[in-house]
Each structure stands twice: as C-alpha cells, then as structure tokens.
Amino acid sequence: MSLTACHICELGSSATDAQIVYRDGEWTIASPVPVPGWMMLFPDRHNDGAWDVDEKAALRLGPLLVALTGAVREATGAERVYSMYQGENALHFHFLVMPRGADVPQEWRGAGLVGRHAELVDADRSAVVLDKVRELLGARLGTL
C-alpha cells in the first residue's frame, strides 16, 4: 500500500495542531472527527497491522492506551470508553477510542457506535474535550 492511499498516514501528516493531542515521534493521538472524545492512536510509521509494530513502539502502546482511555473517561464523564482496532478499512494499525456516555441509546452501544459518528458531531464540545484530554493525558503519562 502506498502512503498516499493510507488515510491514517494522511491524518498523521495533515492533522492540524488543534487535532493533535499527543505526538512523541513513535505514536500520535489525534482527533479524526469532531465527535467529543473520539480519538485515534496510531504509530507514525506505516504498517500493515499490530504484528508489524516494532518492539520500542510496542512497549509504549500499553501506557499510552491506558492513559488515553483514562483521560477520555475523565474529560467526558463517560460510563465506558471503547478502544477498537479492526484493521479492515485502514491497514495502518490504529485504535479508535470512543467514549460512551449514559445518554447514548441502548441500541447504539457496542461496536455499532462507530457508525453513529455523524449523529454525534459537536465541534464546539469536541474542542473543549480535546483541551481537557491533552491536560489529563500529560498528567497521566507522568505517572506511568
């Protein structure tokens, strides 16, 4: 797959400072859509799946995912925070992190929530949540 055909590589190279939550040279956390708390965690190096992440990046993945889901939960007050990796539509290993609040209808809960993003867009609240997640993530990573 060429890099130009990968929408995760594209997000990594075109994301604005406002979309970037974290970047350390191995991993990036960015907001792919203006849905409050929805984040994408992905390695900066293109790969074909989880099996293709190098050891250094693999060792960093656990602390990042723990800190990110905790920061998203705290910033949004969500009951649950999903982290989803499918690797079908994007062959670049990434997690989509999605908070699920108490107000989300029962029939939207679980993996089907990803298909509801258009109905959950709230750009103003998303920007506020992004700022909170940045702050909380920094504090949480300092303890991991």
Ligand SMILES: [Zn+2]
């Ligand atoms: Zn890629």
